[in-house]
Structures are given as C-alpha cells and as structure tokens.
Amino acid sequence: MFKIIGALGILIIATGILINNRKKQSVFYIIGGVCLEIYSIYISDVIFIILQLIFIFTAIYALIKNQAKK
Numbered sequence: 001m002f003k004i005i006g007a008l009g010i011l012i013i014a015t016g017i018l019i020n021n022r023k024k025q026s027v028f029y030i031i032g033g034v035c036l037e038i039y040s041i042y043i044s045d046v047i048f049i050i051l052q053l054i055f056i057f058t059a060i061y062a063l064i065k066n067q068a069k070k
Contacts, residue, residue: 002042009035026063033059
C-alpha cells in the first residue's frame with residue numbers, strides 16, 4: 001500500500017514538471033511531495049523525511065508567492 005503511495009507521488013511530481021501553469025505545478029508538487037512524505041515515514045528514512053518536508057514547504061511557498069503576484 002505505502003509503496004503504491006510513494007510511486008504515485010513520484011508520478012504526480014513528474015506530471016507537474018510537464019505542466020506549464022505555475023499554480024498547477026505547485027499543487028502537483030505539494031500533492032506528490034505529501035505522498036512521498038508518507039512513504040518516507042513508512043520506511044523510517046530520517047534524511048528522506050527531512051528532504052521531503054523541505055520540498056513540500058518550498059512548493060507551498062512558491063504557490064503562495066505566485067498567488068501574491070496576481
């Protein structure tokens with residue numbers, strides 16, 4: 001189950017890379033990052049957990065920053 005969530009997370013992030021809309025990209029990154037965070041917690045990899053948190057917070061920051069420009 002958790003391996004599927006992890007795989008889904010990387011697929012969602014990869015899809016986000018292909019999208020040209022910044023807002024949608026950030027949303028895909030956040031959702032994919034959360035999926036990978038769940039998987040990293042499941043495998044108890046502390047480094048991966050920390051890096052995923054940084055990735056998620058960076059994507060949230062980019063989304064908020066992008067919304068503030070409009």
